[in-house]
Amino acid sequence: MDIQKEMIGMAKAAKKASLKLAVIESAVKNRALVNMSKALWAKRNYLVRENSKDIASARKQGHSKAMVDRLILSNKQIKEMANCLLATAKLKDPVGKVMKTFRRPNGLLIKKVRVPIGVIGIIYESRPNVTSDCIGLCLKSGNAAILKGGREALHSNKAIFTILRDVIRKTPIPRDAIQLVTATDHKAIDVLLGQDQYIDLIIPRGGEGLIKSVAGKSKIPVIKHYKGICHTYVSDKADTKMAKEICFNAKVQKPAVCNAMETMLVHKKIASRFLPAMIKDFQRAGVEIRGCPRTRSIVKNIRAATPKDWDTEYLDLILSVKVVDDTNEAISHINSHSSRHSDTIVTKNKKEADEFLKSVDSACLYVNASTRFTDGFQYGFGAEIGISTDKLHARGPMALEELTTYKYLVYGKGQVRR
């Protein structure tokens, strides 16, 4: 079939299904999620078999080990996927929640109520678990989902999708509430991104290249889960032992993720006391340091940071280090170079902390804690569809509530406008 027709057909069907899904009761959605969880585990051998086709072809094409690792579905990953669906079933359904109620002088009663967004398109790479995680979150929040995974995981995604869709068929949930794009033609995405009549939101999940390309082409609103250039500022009023632990954790515990620290800022007053031991610790852990001139005058034999370093998300054991004159310089450096994801200050001074929290324009700001906590699970949201670096609709960790919008319900007794 013609790819344009096929994609428009999917978008239309999703829209239709979304209107039905929006009014389906929590109990029905939860039962479906539990059965989906069971079905994934019951059919694990089939999943592993289908997954092995993707693995074989990735190896054949000479993909990196890291890339192949991300593709793997063993019993461990399947159990995790099943558990995620089960956990999602247990979360509170945001749909129908009354956010506000107010009465007007003319007697009109107005309720602001949470409703699903409608149809959500998810465009993602590699990890096949995204397929079931996103289906679970969209279903629970009452949204129809159109999924377009990477070509490298097509067999795995198809297998997961088939199992979940078979469960849906046995429920009152319309089957088109979840759909998987199996076309590998690149045009499929372009057509999808033009269906603003039917699709309400696009969430791209993957590398910077994917997100930029999707955001550039889309006629549909995109929430970008973008890069994290996260900072730790060690004030002269910091508990330096605490600062050392926080900085080390933020850089080393899992360097390949968006909430890892990329730049460390240190107040000039404590730089010569703090930096030598700290940098030694980093170097022992295999971290390459790129320093500003003042850093390099304190610790010898480290590479010079170039202007580009302050704007780079390394996602690796590399750290840029800058000595600053004061908190104002730290704030201004962060507001100029941060990706508005997560930044932290280490200080014992409350006034200084408040100044930092007020002035830095990022989704998640910390005092005396590691940036690594920016994460839906760590925030207690029970799940996560991503971490928004946009400022509209949702910021920071996004979970069920962020997958809803609202409508106003107005109850009258015949009121007309005078």
Next chain:
Amino acid sequence: MDIQKEMIGMAKAAKKASLKLAVIESAVKNRALVNMSKALWAKRNYLVRENSKDIASARKQGHSKAMVDRLILSNKQIKEMANCLLATAKLKDPVGKVMKTFRRPNGLLIKKVRVPIGVIGIIYESRPNVTSDCIGLCLKSGNAAILKGGREALHSNKAIFTILRDVIRKTPIPRDAIQLVTATDHKAIDVLLGQDQYIDLIIPRGGEGLIKSVAGKSKIPVIKHYKGICHTYVSDKADTKMAKEICFNAKVQKPAVCNAMETMLVHKKIASRFLPAMIKDFQRAGVEIRGCPRTRSIVKNIRAATPKDWDTEYLDLILSVKVVDDTNEAISHINSHSSRHSDTIVTKNKKEADEFLKSVDSACLYVNASTRFTDGFQYGFGAEIGISTDKLHARGPMALEELTTYKYLVYGKGQVRR
């Protein structure tokens, strides 16, 4: 100066100013708003003089009387603008409001706090009062504003802007927190819409053509204040006297606005009882009726509605009328043809009303009241920057709260991620 350079310069300056404005206290902003209000009224003769240049040139160019009327700034309009600024000063400042506070098992204390969006670009047509209304709302909500008004109101907009900026200069608010684009080159807008690095949100205000063109070109998120194809559904369980009043009000009281009714749906059981008198009332008020076949078999000599009518925002004394079999058909017609703005059901049956409220996917849904109430002032928001027909970030009437986003502030005691 080169227009590209000029616009990028404005966007950069706005970004810088927005970071300062975000932390300015309510009292300072309120004092500025009060002084702006006073200054507009004090300089009313200057405003009227500058406005007369726009009026003269609009007349010379043969613009319609309606268009010229929208341009006029007499003492009456200036008083309204001044009052709007004063009212905005009295509204509660949303910035800094703690939306949620929660503590995690590891001791982290998380606060979700309202903050300004940042820099807002407003692109609008005709009415010069938009200049001061939007400056007031943006300033109060802590956002820097870049305004681009229509060429036809340039003298008026410049005069208003000059007065307001002179007030700003005498306050701690950075002067670039408000900026007016005076270039008439169309390229100015194109360049502005590409500055996603500095501008966080675009709000176009004007006709469908303007909004479509802005949304099509923008790299920055746009909240669309789009057309209103609003419906009234008269159920067979309606109080027909009430229904008549609501329908008449929704169509006739102010037909040129987005929350006026464009299509009336009537249950088949009451159609022959309800329609003749209702349509006679409409015709007496000068409303042209376009009916479905069943409507035309009940009331003779009315024009036939074409498929296009169901999707048309008349903004005029024209109404399309359709007889439906039941509430389901009404809901499905609305979900297919409504612009998701405002729709109402007239019924005495609570269950039916709930079904309608649950199933219709629009920003504002009414039971037994006129759609004409969709309006920030009528909802008690004290002001309005528009009515969003989008589903992300904000839906329906948008005021101060909708001009904010949030950030998470996380207070730790040295917590690191294990």
